[in-house]
Amino acid sequence: xxxxxxxxxxxxxxxxxxxxxxxxxxxxxxxxxxxxxxxxxxxxxxxxxxxxxxxxxxxxxxxxxxxxxxxxxxxxxxxxxxxxxxxxxxxxxxxxxxxxxxxxxxxxxxxxxxxxxxxxxxxxxxxxxxxxxxxxxxxxxxxxxxxxxxxxxxxxxxxxxxxxxxxxxxxxxxxxx
Numbered sequence: 001x002x003x004x005x006x007x008x009x010x011x012x013x014x015x016x017x018x019x020x021x022x023x024x025x026x027x028x029x030x031x032x033x034x035x036x037x038x039x040x041x042x043x044x045x046x047x048x049x050x051x052x053x054x055x056x057x058x059x060x061x062x063x064x065x066x067x068x069x070x071x072x073x074x075x076x077x078x079x080x081x082x083x084x085x086x087x088x089x090x091x092x093x094x095x096x097x098x099x100x101x102x103x104x105x106x107x108x109x110x111x112x113x114x115x116x117x118x119x120x121x122x123x124x125x126x127x128x129x130x131x132x133x134x135x136x137x138x139x140x141x142x143x144x145x146x147x148x149x150x151x152x153x154x155x156x157x158x159x160x161x162x163x164x165x166x167x168x169x170x171x172x173x174x175x176x177x
Contacts, residue, residue: 014088026095032123033096033104034104034106034120035092035093036106036107036111037089037108039109040081040082040167041146041168043081045149047081048077070149071151073150073152075159075163082164106120
């Protein structure tokens with residue numbers, strides 16, 4: 001942006017990256033924070049694919065890069081992942097309730113589809129002209145439908161319908177206890 005008066009820096013941090021720093025930032029009233037809610041199925045796919053492919057960071061888009069390796073759904077691994085996912089989001093949401101003016105809560109899907117970019121810029125008090133266009137060189141790891149991500153999708157679907165039916169009905173929202 002050409003407006004050099006705005007001093008801002010942003011980064012993405014997850015529980016487990018550097019917990020003491022995360023806790024400091026999350027509890028501080030000196031920073032604006034954005035919580036990206038994401039359906040745990042989508043997070044599980046990204047996480048499992050990262051473990052499987054060894055690609056932990058989003059990669060610069062290359063038409064020759066294949067990120068669509070089929071995964072095998074394991075209910076026990078999913079339950080462990082879901083427990084950690086819910087604990088993290090509950091922690092973030094609890095902090096957001098304590099300092100609502102310092103947090104913006106939106107969905108990952110809305111950011112990727114650009115629906116909430118204006119909200120984020122407003123939260124960070126960054127003025128962006130109407131024709132301002134923001135792009136990224138990074139590619140999302142999981143762009144295909146959930147049913148094409150797993151070799152055993154039908155088993156996964158049956159498991160989720162029996163144990164976590166809301167996850168299949170609301171792809172933008174995490175399931176929280």
